Amino acid sequence: MKYQSQAVAKPYFIAALALFVGQIVFGLIAGLQYLYGTFLFPELPFDVAHMSHTNLLIVWLLMAFMGAAYFIVPEEAQTELYSPKLALVTFWVFLTAGALTIAAYLFVPYAHLAAITGNAALPTMGRGYLEQPLPIKIGIVLVALSLLFNVTMTLIKGRKTSINLILVGSLWGLALLFLPAFYFPQDTVKASFGWWWIVHGWVEGDWELILGALLGFILIKMTGVDREIVEKWIYIIVAMTLVSGLVGIGHHYYYTGAPSYWIWLGSIFSALEPLPFMLLIAFSFKMLLARRREHPNKAAMLWALGTPIMAFLGAGLWGFMITLAPAQYYMHGTNFTAAHGHLAFFGAYAMVSLAIISYAMPLLRGRIANSDAAQRWEMAGFWIMVLSMLGIALALTGAGIVTVVLQRAAADPMPFMQVQDKERVFFWLRELAGVGFFVGLLVYLRSFFISGEYEYAGEMKRALAA
Amino acid sequence: MNAEASVIRTQPLPGDFAIWIFIFAELTVFGVLFAAYAFARSAHADLFNAAQLGLNRVYGLANTLILVTSSYFVVRATQSIKAGRSTACGHWLVGALGLGGCFLAVKLAEFHQDLAQGISLSANLFDMFYLSLTFFHFMHVVMGMAILAVVAHKAYAGRYSVADHTGVETGASYWHMVDLVWIILFALVYVIH
Numbered sequence: 001m002k003y004q005s006q007a008v009a010k011p012y013f014i015a016a017l018a019l020f021v022g023q024i025v026f027g028l029i030a031g032l033q034y035l036y037g038t039f040l041f042p043e044l045p046f047d048v049a050h051m052s053h054t055n056l057l058i059v060w061l062l063m064a065f066m067g068a069a070y071f072i073v074p075e076e077a078q079t080e081l082y083s084p085k086l087a088l089v090t091f092w093v094f095l096t097a098g099a100l101t102i103a104a105y106l107f108v109p110y111a112h113l114a115a116i117t118g119n120a121a122l123p124t125m126g127r128g129y130l131e132q133p134l135p136i137k138i139g140i141v142l143v144a145l146s147l148l149f150n151v152t153m154t155l156i157k158g159r160k161t162s163i164n165l166i167l168v169g170s171l172w173g174l175a176l177l178f179l180p181a182f183y184f185p186q187d188t189v190k191a192s193f194g195w196w197w198i199v200h201g202w203v204e205g206d207w208e209l210i211l212g213a214l215l216g217f218i219l220i221k222m223t224g225v226d227r228e229i230v231e232k233w234i235y236i237i238v239a240m241t242l243v244s245g246l247v248g249i250g251h252h253y254y255y256t257g258a259p260s261y262w263i264w265l266g267s268i269f270s271a272l273e274p275l276p277f278m279l280l281i282a283f284s285f286k287m288l289l290a291r292r293r294e295h296p297n298k299a300a301m302l303w304a305l306g307t308p309i310m311a312f313l314g315a316g317l318w319g320f321m322i323t324l325a326p327a328q329y330y331m332h333g334t335n336f337t338a339a340h341g342h343l344a345f346f347g348a349y350a351m352v353s354l355a356i357i358s359y360a361m362p363l364l365r366g367r368i369a370n371s372d373a374a375q376r377w378e379m380a381g382f383w384i385m386v387l388s389m390l391g392i393a394l395a396l397t398g399a400g401i402v403t404v405v406l407q408r409a410a411a412d413p414m415p416f417m418q419v420q421d422k423e424r425v426f427f428w429l430r431e432l433a434g435v436g437f438f439v440g441l442l443v444y445l446r447s448f449f450i451s452g453e454y455e456y457a458g459e460m461k462r463a464l465a466a
Numbered sequence: 467m468n469a470e471a472s473v474i475r476t477q478p479l480p481g482d483f484a485i486w487i488f489i490f491a492e493l494t495v496f497g498v499l500f501a502a503y504a505f506a507r508s509a510h511a512d513l514f515n516a517a518q519l520g521l522n523r524v525y526g527l528a529n530t531l532i533l534v535t536s537s538y539f540v541v542r543a544t545q546s547i548k549a550g551r552s553t554a555c556g557h558w559l560v561g562a563l564g565l566g567g568c569f570l571a572v573k574l575a576e577f578h579q580d581l582a583q584g585i586s587l588s589a590n591l592f593d594m595f596y597l598s599l600t601f602f603h604f605m606h607v608v609m610g611m612a613i614l615a616v617v618a619h620k621a622y623a624g625r626y627s628v629a630d631h632t633g634v635e636t637g638a639s640y641w642h643m644v645d646l647v648w649i650i651l652f653a654l655v656y657v658i659h
Contacts, residue, residue: 243495264594
């Protein structure tokens with residue numbers, strides 16, 4: 001850690017991981033409810049478990065991105081954060097708001113929650129990922145404004161590197177793209193568009209830029225490759241993201257109610273969206289090969305290299321599989337979408353968050369890298385989580401195939417609930433893989449409780465003996 | 467094999483390697499678009515042939531000549547900097563930028579006329595492809611001009627030399643790609659019947 005104020009990132013990272021655990025617990029419950037519909041009913045119905053699962057995902061990723069921003073921006077700008085106090089206050093506001101939201105979901109019926117939080121005055125509740133009550137949404141905007149003010153002021157007074165410009169710029173984009181959350185007209189087409197732009201503007205556009213900036217920062221630090229070379233790659237990746245993503249997010253516009261030319265434009269450009277992920281893979285491995293030092297934090301390097309590969313699989317390959325209009329006609333809204341969603345969110349955004357946490361946390365705890373033993377636990381956690389998530393995605397893909405064959409493309413379509421029954425084996429496999437993922441997460445978290453730091457001398461001795 | 471040929475063969479790509487990765491990615495994007503065009507045309511050949519007649523080939527031809535000439539200017543800019551003449555390099559680039567501006571003006575006039583004639587994204591499949599492809603290329607001309615403007619500015623500031631002019635070659639390579647894509651686009655969308 002080069003600047004004292006970077007320390008404010010630590011509570012963000014810790015809270016992110018705690019919320020991540022919560023997300024997985026709700027995921028396991030929701031997964032089990034696919035098999036036993038009345039499990040925990042009426043205390044915790046499926047819709048609440050599902051909503052908690054997805055909302056916690058968004059909140060923990062935002063926590064991690066904010067932590068990353070507070071860690072990276074001062075270091076890149078070579079100056080202390082504009083106001084560490086503000087960052088800490090913001091942290092507690094955001095954590096409290098997040099916890100209150102989940103508690104409200106669990107203990108207050110959703111319709112009642114809407115009534116007591118002023119949803120009638122300005123309707124915003126009810127759309128997927130955007131279920132938060134109005135005061136919470138306003139809170140999110142205030143938290144975002146506080147973050148943007150803080151990092152932008154830091155950037156203004158410090159060095160303006162490309163990584164920092166892209167990171168701060170995309171954080172502005174993240175905040176601006178949230179604003180359609182306040183636009184929920186009666187017209188379902190317009191409402192769908194507003195919703196679409198937030199979630200897909202994030203994951204197919206803006207967040208990819210954040211991902212590029214975080215990965216670029218980690219690789220500059222860990223490989224010692226010249227900044228100019230890394231920045232050039234990042235610019236190309238950003239440009240390709242925008243070329244494919246801006247029009248590519250139109251791949252559902254037609255089904256949302258836009259003119260038919262969107263079938264073509266959406267299909268073609270979204271089919272190009274794997275390109276920036278391929279470039280990310282090429283970039284990461286080229287930097288690895290060109291590295292000028294062996295960084296002792298091998299676990300962080302593993303996360304950094306795993307991210308583009310898993311992102312390519314989840315966002316690129318699984319996304320491509322369902323994006324062309326003729327395929328989408330049959331596959332949209334089946335478990336193919338769920339498979340893509342799981343693998344893409346984890347592969348791209350969860351993994352890059354874990355990568356920056358892996359790189360930054362040892363530094364925030366006063367050491368360049370964790371002890372060898374701790375890193376072994378962390379890397380074991382990496383592999384268990386990655387393989388389990390692939391298991392989840394494959395199981396959901398299997399369920400998706402069953403739906404397409406028996407329901408969507410069948411001459412005599414089988415009723416929905418009967419199809420669900422036929423998919424039980426895949427839901428079991430998904431749940432087992434989910435348990436595996438949870439075990440992987442616990443193994444990963446265990447690594448934080450192994451004390452001691454990386455010892456050069458001990459490592460050297462062992463390497464020479466070998 | 468004579469000595470000259472071996473020299474040519476062992477010469478690395480001009481400009482920065484990264485721009486070639488980008489050019490490769492961009493050509494992939496246009497390749498996919500052209501393939502989609504071909505796929506759609508094969509299914510609706512009559513519609514495409516009929517709708518194609520609505521285009522004004524004079525605009526297309528004029529823009530082809532403008533871009534080819536601008537590419538020549540960019541070649542002269544590269545030759546100038548290799549001879550150590552920074553100011554001449556800058557002048558040639560400004561010339562190319564001017565032609566880029568002409569291209570945009572002609573294309574805008576053409577879009578204006580298209581709209582008046584009822585060509586729109588929703589009109590038919592051919593019009594959709596024509597407008598999307600040419601507008602997407604239009605944005606690439608804008609981006610190419612931004613790159614050339616930076617290079618020209620640096621050339622006037624004396625930041626390039628006989629020994630170090632990678633930046634000029636990088637900008638030139640991208641501009642040639644923009645030109646090349648237009649030549650294919652012109653033949654494919656305006657001419658081939």
